[in-house]
Amino acid sequence: DGEALHCIGCGAEIQTTDKTAPGYTPQSALDKGMEKEEVYCQRCFRLRHYNEIVPVGLTDDDFLNLLTQIQDANALIVYVVDIFDFNGSVIPGLHRFVGENPILLVGNKEDLLPSSLKRSKLKDWIRQRANEQGLRPIDVTLLSAKTNQSVDQLLTMIDKYRGDRDVYVVGVTNVGKSTLINQIIRQNTGVKDLITTSRFPGTTLDKIELPLDDDHVLVDTPGIIQNQQMAHFLDGKDLKIVAPQKQIKPKTYQLNDQQTLFFGGVARFDYTKGPKTGFIAYFENNLYIHRTKLENADDFYDRQLGQLLTPPQPENKDDFPPLVAHEFKTTVKSDLVFEGLGWITVPAGVNVTGWAPAGVGVLVRRAMI
Numbered sequence: 001d002g003e004a005l006h007c008i009g010c011g012a013e014i015q016t017t018d019k020t021a022p023g024y025t026p027q028s029a030l031d032k033g034m035e036k037e038e039v040y041c042q043r044c045f046r047l048r049h050y051n052e053i054v055p056v057g058l059t060d061d062d063f064l065n066l067l068t069q070i071q072d073a074n075a076l077i078v079y080v081v082d083i084f085d086f087n088g089s090v091i092p093g094l095h096r097f098v099g100e101n102p103i104l105l106v107g108n109k110e111d112l113l114p115s116s117l118k119r120s121k122l123k124d125w126i127r128q129r130a131n132e133q134g135l136r137p138i139d140v141t142l143l144s145a146k147t148n149q150s151v152d153q154l155l156t157m158i159d160k161y162r163g164d165r166d167v168y169v170v171g172v173t174n175v176g177k178s179t180l181i182n183q184i185i186r187q188n189t190g191v192k193d194l195i196t197t198s199r200f201p202g203t204t205l206d207k208i209e210l211p212l213d214d215d216h217v218l219v220d221t222p223g224i225i226q227n228q229q230m231a232h233f234l235d236g237k238d239l240k241i242v243a244p245q246k247q248i249k250p251k252t253y254q255l256n257d258q259q260t261l262f263f264g265g266v267a268r269f270d271y272t273k274g275p276k277t278g279f280i281a282y283f284e285n286n287l288y289i290h291r292t293k294l295e296n297a298d299d300f301y302d303r304q305l306g307q308l309l310t311p312p313q314p315e316n317k318d319d320f321p322p323l324v325a326h327e328f329k330t331t332v333k334s335d336l337v338f339e340g341l342g343w344i345t346v347p348a349g350v351n352v353t354g355w356a357p358a359g360v361g362v363l364v365r366r367a368m369i
């Protein structure tokens with residue numbers, strides 16, 4: 001009859017196309033639900049039956065409404081970022097919505113870092129990036145939601161800082177917020193039923209609340225979709241090839257200047273000026289790295305994108321954004337970071353150029369190893 005169907009849990013309009021948007025329901029589940037005349041979205045279904053949180057992303061307008069509500073709450077804000085993709089983890093304007101509320105900054109995906117990387121330096125670096133966004137976190141902690149490493153420390157910190165407040169967990173999509181909350185639920189064996197309560201005003205989503213051991217709750221908020229992430233340029237298969245999956249094994253390259261390294265078709269590194277020297281690459285262990293002469297590099301990329309240089313796969317290469325060059329001259333030993341992909345440690349006093357798809361950040365930081 002043409003009328004839109006709504007989830008009887010959260011009220012979101014049912015749709016079968018976008019897994020990460022509100023109201024997603026697999027077609028088979030939709031057919032079954034229609035027979036019984038009750039259709040739940042996948043998110044509400046998994047919450048009811050498995051006590052599990054499925055990630056969901058909001059558009060800008062809905063997300064603004066959500067932040068406005070946080071502004072009015074008396075809350076400890078747990079801000080989850082992906083330490084591999086700090087730019088891609090930024091919540092635009094978060095500092096304006098924080099008000100007087102304290103922020104606890106959580107750097108997720110620590111399991112990917114080589115053990116040689118000093119955690120204290122990384123924490124300082126994350127804190128500085130947060131300061132640049134106008135945020136003054138009361139504390140910074142690193143953990144792995146996937147391996148459950150240091151999640152208990154986070155819970156201890158939350159108890160230390162929350163005082164007489166609720167806890168709001170915020171983060172953009174893909175930083176691992178749902179994985180983290182599901183770990184927290186698993187650790188809190190007392191949690192039998194997650195409570196879904198009143199809607200975030202102006203959004204289609206209910207709040208998911210996890211009761212804490214007093215009258216307070218931990219609230220999972222939907223993420224905002226950050227289009228700067230590699231996740232938006234690559235399909236699931238390609239993303240598995242470029243996004244680090246396991247602890248990174250550094251690879252060293254001795255390069256003369258005027259040499260280039262390709263990282264699949266997703267990133268490029270030009271050593272433009274300086275003596276013969278060593279560079280250390282920290283990328284997904286299985287990503288194909290190809291060395292060539294700088295003068296041949298443009299031509300090589302045009303010919304080999306989607307062939308030797310994958311990802312992207314041949315069928316996706318025409319939609320893949322062009323690589324954009326970012327030039328740097330180092331004064332100290334530095335990391336040239338390709339956000340969401342990895343980084344290259346570069347000695348002091350050389351000229352280098354990092355290339356990444358338009359929209360993906362390339363930046364230099366003081367070397368962390």
Ligand code: GDP
Pocket residue numbers: 055056108109110111112143144145146147171172173174175176177178179180223244245246
């Ligand atoms: P959300 O959108 O923020 O809720 O993110 P998800 O929880 O769905 O996680 C996004 C992706 O990051 C998934 O592929 C997860 O498996 C992965 N992920 C989440 N946490 C970690 C972690 O601690 N380490 C690693 N290596 N991957 C993680």
